[in-house]
Amino acid sequence: MADTNGKRLSSRFKLFHELMPTKVQHILLISTSYEAWIMEEDGRLSEQIVNEYRGLNLSRPPRLTWVSSLDEAIGRLVERPFDFVVTFAQTVDDKAQQTGTAIKRVKPGIPVVLLTYQETIAESSLIGRQEVPDIDRIFFWTGQADILLAIIKCIEDEINAVPDTTTAGVRVILFVEDSPYYLSQFLPVLYKELVVETQTVIEDGLNEEHRLLSMRARPKILVAHSFERAMELYEQFKPFVLGVISDVRFPKNGVLDGCAGIRLLRHIRQDRFDIPLLLTSSEPGNARQAEAIPACFVDKNAAALNEKIRSFLTEHLGFGNFVFRMPDGTAFDQATDLYSLEKKLAEIPIESFLFHCRHNDFSRWFYTLAEVELASRVRPLRDSSFATAEVHRRRLVQMIRAQRIERQRGVIVNFDPDHYEPDIEFAKIGNGSLGGKARGLAFFAATLYRNADLLAPYPLIEVFVPQTLIITTDAFDAFLRLNGLQSPALEDLTDEAIAERFRLTRFPETLRAQLAAFLDTARKPLAVRSSSLLEDARFKSYAGLYHTCMLANDHPDPAVRLDQLLDAVRMVYASTFFEAPRAFTRRVGNRIEQERMAVILQQVIGSRYGDTYYPAISGLAQSLNYYPFARMDSGEGVASIALGLGKTVMEGEKILRFSPRYPEILPQRASVGDILDNAQKHFYALRLGRPEALVDRHAGGALCRLEIAEAQGDFPVQFLTSCYIPEEQRIRDQSPGYGIPVLTFAAILKHRTHPLPPVIEALLALGRREMGCPVEIEFAVDFPGGAAQPARLAVLQIRPMSAREDMLEVEIGADELQQAFCVCHQSLGNTDNRSFLDLVFIRPDTFDPARTAEIARELAKINSTLVREERKYILIGPGRWGSADPWLGIPVTWADIAGVGAIIETTHPQVHADPSQGSHFFHNITSLGINYLSLGTHPADRLDWQWLAAQPVLQETAHAAHVRLARPCTLKVDGRRRIGIVYAMTADR
Numbered sequence: 001m002a003d004t005n006g007k008r009l010s011s012r013f014k015l016f017h018e019l020m021p022t023k024v025q026h027i028l029l030i031s032t033s034y035e036a037w038i039m040e041e042d043g044r045l046s047e048q049i050v051n052e053y054r055g056l057n058l059s060r061p062p063r064l065t066w067v068s069s070l071d072e073a074i075g076r077l078v079e080r081p082f083d084f085v086v087t088f089a090q091t092v093d094d095k096a097q098q099t100g101t102a103i104k105r106v107k108p109g110i111p112v113v114l115l116t117y118q119e120t121i122a123e124s125s126l127i128g129r130q131e132v133p134d135i136d137r138i139f140f141w142t143g144q145a146d147i148l149l150a151i152i153k154c155i156e157d158e159i160n161a162v163p164d165t166t167t168a169g170v171r172v173i174l175f176v177e178d179s180p181y182y183l184s185q186f187l188p189v190l191y192k193e194l195v196v197e198t199q200t201v202i203e204d205g206l207n208e209e210h211r212l213l214s215m216r217a218r219p220k221i222l223v224a225h226s227f228e229r230a231m232e233l234y235e236q237f238k239p240f241v242l243g244v245i246s247d248v249r250f251p252k253n254g255v256l257d258g259c260a261g262i263r264l265l266r267h268i269r270q271d272r273f274d275i276p277l278l279l280t281s282s283e284p285g286n287a288r289q290a291e292a293i294p295a296c297f298v299d300k301n302a303a304a305l306n307e308k309i310r311s312f313l314t315e316h317l318g319f320g321n322f323v324f325r326m327p328d329g330t331a332f333d334q335a336t337d338l339y340s341l342e343k344k345l346a347e348i349p350i351e352s353f354l355f356h357c358r359h360n361d362f363s364r365w366f367y368t369l370a371e372v373e374l375a376s377r378v379r380p381l382r383d384s385s386f387a388t389a390e391v392h393r394r395r396l397v398q399m400i401r402a403q404r405i406e407r408q409r410g411v412i413v414n415f416d417p418d419h420y421e422p423d424i425e426f427a428k429i430g431n432g433s434l435g436g437k438a439r440g441l442a443f444f445a446a447t448l449y450r451n452a453d454l455l456a457p458y459p460l461i462e463v464f465v466p467q468t469l470i471i472t473t474d475a476f477d478a479f480l481r482l483n484g485l486q487s488p489a490l491e492d493l494t495d496e497a498i499a500e501r502f503r504l505t506r507f508p509e510t511l512r513a514q515l516a517a518f519l520d521t522a523r524k525p526l527a528v529r530s531s532s533l534l535e536d537a538r539f540k541s542y543a544g545l546y547h548t549c550m551l552a553n554d555h556p557d558p559a560v561r562l563d564q565l566l567d568a569v570r571m572v573y574a575s576t577f578f579e580a581p582r583a584f585t586r587r588v589g590n591r592i593e594q595e596r597m598a599v600i601l602q603q604v605i606g607s608r609y610g611d612t613y614y615p616a617i618s619g620l621a622q623s624l625n626y627y628p629f630a631r632m633d634s635g636e637g638v639a640s641i642a643l644g645l646g647k648t649v650m651e652g653e654k655i656l657r658f659s660p661r662y663p664e665i666l667p668q669r670a671s672v673g674d675i676l677d678n679a680q681k682h683f684y685a686l687r688l689g690r691p692e693a694l695v696d697r698h699a700g701g702a703l704c705r706l707e708i709a710e711a712q713g714d715f716p717v718q719f720l721t722s723c724y725i726p727e728e729q730r731i732r733d734q735s736p737g738y739g740i741p742v743l744t745f746a747a748i749l750k751h752r753t754h755p756l757p758p759v760i761e762a763l764l765a766l767g768r769r770e771m772g773c774p775v776e777i778e779f780a781v782d783f784p785g786g787a788a789q790p791a792r793l794a795v796l797q798i799r800p801m802s803a804r805e806d807m808l809e810v811e812i813g814a815d816e817l818q819q820a821f822c823v824c825h826q827s828l829g830n831t832d833n834r835s836f837l838d839l840v841f842i843r844p845d846t847f848d849p850a851r852t853a854e855i856a857r858e859l860a861k862i863n864s865t866l867v868r869e870e871r872k873y874i875l876i877g878p879g880r881w882g883s884a885d886p887w888l889g890i891p892v893t894w895a896d897i898a899g900v901g902a903i904i905e906t907t908h909p910q911v912h913a914d915p916s917q918g919s920h921f922f923h924n925i926t927s928l929g930i931n932y933l934s935l936g937t938h939p940a941d942r943l944d945w946q947w948l949a950a951q952p953v954l955q956e957t958a959h960a961a962h963v964r965l966a967r968p969c970t971l972k973v974d975g976r977r978r979i980g981i982v983y984a985m986t987a988d989r
Contacts, residue, residue, distance in 0.1 A: 028085045157221050607782055621660070840859065847878060
């Protein structure tokens with residue numbers, strides 16, 4: 001299955017790289033200096049060649065080496081390789097033939113092309129009939145340099161036809177013409193129109209790479225000069241022939257035959273009814289012969305030859321828009337791309353549908369779009385294969401839709417307001433960087449597509465990346481320039497002042513129009529998220545420091561919806577310059593001007609319940625479990641989940657942590673009391689139907705906080721809760737109709753209605769394998785069909801996990817354990833640091849959970865002093881550091897403790913919280929290598945508060961104290977055993 005997925009992806013993009021394996025790189029031109037000058041100066045040949053090859057995404061256009069004599073040419077051929085030789089001759093005579101013979105004597109097999117001024121060549125001349133082995137092609141020289149471009153393409157097509165048709169089913173146009181004069185007239189015109197039409201039909205490609213690579217899949221033109229050669233090429237490439245263009249008179253059995261072309265086209269018409277045929281002749285009377293075949297007809301001497309060639313390509317070979325016709329040929333509508341074809345197919349008269357099916361018009365058009373796989377599947381379909389024509393129609397619509405969705409999976413599509421399809425998963429506005437967060441998400445979207453087989457054993461959970469649009473960093477640059485916002489001018493402003501400055505800004509009109517077009521198709525709630533250049537780096541990650549805004553996106557006025565979106569983007573842009581990221585930037589040694597912001601517009605996953613919208617489950621999965629329990633292993637990973645939107649998880653509020661390998665082991669829920677104490681009591685949702693357009697800096701847009709009890713009638717609450725019966729002091733998974741709902745997730749973790757734990761485990765393994773390091777994955781799960789139907793798991797973000805265990809082997813001796821005033825058996829990091837003189841701790845005797853916000857402000861003041869003095873310190877205090885819930889710990893932001901060197905998380909009788917694992921705050925702490933000691937999980941853990949309180953106090957507040965030691969204390973963390981100690985080098989210890 002993995003191979004199949006890889007082949008599907010290859011056929012869309014990587015396979016295109018394999019097309020045109022042989023390219024002309026060096027041409028030897030034998031001519032007078034005058035002819036060379038005409039090509040180079042008057043015809044601007046080099047410029048034409050470079051532009052042509054750039055258009056084909058080929059990085060090395062061919063070089064032209066000019067010599068003025070045969071002897072000089074022979075010398076060059078001996079010195080270096082050439083792909084073919086072009087020689088000039090006034091007339092086609094024996095001397096021209098001898099030139100070809102001499103060249104091939106030195107380089108057997110090298111193509112030799114003759115350009116001649118002789119317009120009419122005697123029919124009796126073998127060379128005139130292009131039958132001399134030493135001259136491969138003869139063209140009439142009109143002084144137009146574009147003939148050489150046509151010659152280059154012709155030779156490349158002949159060389160690459162076999163590999164390209166075999167590899168990708170590239171189509172072939174058979175062109176039969178023996179006259180050098182008409183060949184020179186037709187071939188440049190044919191190539192020019194073919195390239196122009198191909199560029200037109202692929203203009204709606206997914207992105208620039210797709211468009212350029214698709215140009216390589218343009219049909220090949222194979223030239224034949226005789227009946228026998230034409231039949232040989234037709235039989236060889238029969239499955240790939242898109243059309244045939246043939247002269248009337250050319251050699252057959254070595255003799256000019258005035259009806260050879262008619263015989264050829266009649267044979268092809270009898271063999272393949274659906275191949276478009278074009279008969280060319282300088283005699284207008286042959287139009288009747290063409291009509292009898294039937295075939296189209298073009299007079300070689302017609303004034304508007306280009307228009308007639310273009311007409312044949314568009315009306316018969318399928319280039320241009322798809323034109324819907326009735327059986328009598330009347331045109332009544334057009335489709336410009338696959339999406340519009342899919343929509344209109346469902347509406348056109350059944351007579352028109354059958355008419356196009358019977359003429360293979362759909363598959364032919366797909367070939368011109370380089371949709372070879374789709375065309376190959378559609379071409380064999382016949383009316384007789386289906387019960388009714390309507391069944392046939394529905395099948396074709398399904399195939400087109402599947403191909404549309406399939407081709408853009410794992411691809412970042414350029415946003416085009418005129419051709420944006422609502423099924424596109426990943427698109428971008430602009431050509432700048434996607435930023436770290438979006439880059440990881442785009443990578444994992446492609447990874448999921450390539451590895452779909454890994455999740456095939458779990459049909460009850462569909463894993464996907466939600467619809468996402470990225471505003472790249474060049475839009476951020478243009479926005480700042482337009483509004484005169486320079487980072488030095490913003491550095492001294494408060495967050496509120498910065499937000500106000502940005503609230504008064506304008507957007508470039510182009511970006512404004514593109515976002516309005518996006519909102520025309522995006523009607524579900526949106527998350528507007530940051531994706532800065534430095535965000536989600538493995539080290540020095542800026543996770544959670546920037547603004548995120550949730551939009552209901554449901555206002556009836558499109559202008560208001562656009563204003564809301566622009567306000568949200570403004571706040572994301574403004575947060576680039578807020579104090580928290582500025583403090584982090586100073587800590588890691590970066591400069592604020594290095595940071596640039598992209599913005600993610602992502603569909604919010606969930607369902608509507610009354611006037612609220614939220615997913616059943618939000619969560620964070622991590623490859624490493626820093627706090628394994630019982631038979632868990634740290635490398636098996638851990639998941640943290642909550643009801644509703646992910647704010648609960650990412651800001652460190654009450655959640656449920658479990659090992660995906662052992663979801664039944666829940667140490668924080670060992671008793672009924674534990675379950676009641678630790679269960680989630682509230683959740684976050686989007687409030688729908690609010691008319692406000694203004695996005696506040698602190699509010700998450702339309703975010704609201706609800707009690708679990710308020711949503712008892714919603715499916716997720718009913719499905720994921722158990723029932724506490726106070727009279728029985730029991731918790732039942734099946735509600736008896738009375739009691740108190742308690743969020744336990746028993747349906748998933750205990751009764752396994754949906755295989756969420758193994759799916760999480762598979763995603764973590766995949767992410768770790770593909771990114772080459774431990775990862776963190778944010779996700780949301782919804783149950784759109786209820787408990788009995790498959791769930792949908794959306795991957796919202798993936799980033800490298802900060803797994804710092806340096807190579808240093810830290811040994812902790814028994815004497816050090818005895819000497820330490822702090823011993824912890826659940827420590828993060830790996831260090832031997834003997835430089836800490838400053839300790840900042842929360843006094844356990846004055847600690848009050850109701851005053852944690854006040855404590856955070858006190859710590860910020862102490863921190864600012866230490867930062868100015870450039871002194872790292874050890875921070876000691878109870879509960880979950882950085883928690884948004886003040887009852888679970890101290891709600892500091894990164895700016896409040898930016899100078900910290902290590903953190904010790906202690907216990908307190910009034911705080912009941914799991915260790916700080918999974919929050920953005922925790923991710924930043926660990927990504928910087930800040931050692932983190934979590935006391936209370938092991939019976940041998942200890943902290944000597946009495947010794948700590950006896951140290952000399954330098955600063956003191958109502959709840960915190962800053963002490964400075966006379967001699968540095970030592971912090972040791974053995975990353976292999978997770979043991980950490982702190983001891984002071986004093987006279988008595």
